[in-house]
Amino acid sequence: MPHFTLEYSANLDDLIDMGATVELVRMAAVETGIFPLGGIRVRAVRCEHYAIADGRENYGFLDMVLRLGEGRDLATRKRAGEHIFKALSAHLDPVFANGKFALSFDMQINDKDTSWKRNNIHDALKVETVNG
Numbered sequence: 001m002p003h004f005t006l007e008y009s010a011n012l013d014d015l016i017d018m019g020a021t022v023e024l025v026r027m028a029a030v031e032t033g034i035f036p037l038g039g040i041r042v043r044a045v046r047c048e049h050y051a052i053a054d055g056r057e058n059y060g061f062l063d064m065v066l067r068l069g070e071g072r073d074l075a076t077r078k079r080a081g082e083h084i085f086k087a088l089s090a091h092l093d094p095v096f097a098n099g100k101f102a103l104s105f106d107m108q109i110n111d112k113d114t115s116w117k118r119n120n121i122h123d124a125l126k127v128e129t130v131n132g
Contacts, residue, residue: 001110001117002035002068004042009050009060015095018044021088025064028087032080034072038122052102060095061102064088070112081107 004025008018022042029040052059066081085105095101 001039001115002029002041002066004029004040004064004066006042006044006062006064007047008044008062009052010046010048011057011060012062012095013046015060015098016092018046021091024087024091025084028084029080031087032083034076034080035068036122038119038125056100059100059102061104062088062092063103064105066105066107067110068107069110069115077107081105 004022006018006022006025012018022044026040026042029035029042030037050061052061066084068077072080088105089103092101092103096103
C-alpha cells in the first residue's frame, strides 16, 4: 500500500491526459520516500454520470483518495500529502485556467486487522535489484 484512486468527471477526457496524470501521481508518491515502491497503485475511474453544484455541464472534478497502511505519523503523512497534492494541482493548472473545476484529495488509513493483501511484486523488485 499506498493505493490512489482518482475519480474524475468524464468531461476532463478532452482536457487532460489521464495516463500522464496517474504517472505523475505515481512519481510524486515515489518522491516522498515514505512508500514501498512495490505497493504503489494509482488508478483512475472515469465517472460518466455526475452532477455538480447547479448542474452546469461544463463543471468538472477530480477526487483523489489515498488508502494507506498504519504506521506513519501525522507530520510524515502531511508532508507526503502536501507534496503529492502540489504536484497534481500544478499538473491541473490548465484545467483551472480554462473552466470551473474542483480538485480534492483525502488520505484514509486502513486498519491492519481488517485489511488483507497478497502481493509478489515486492519480491520481484528485490530480485531485479540484486540481478540488475
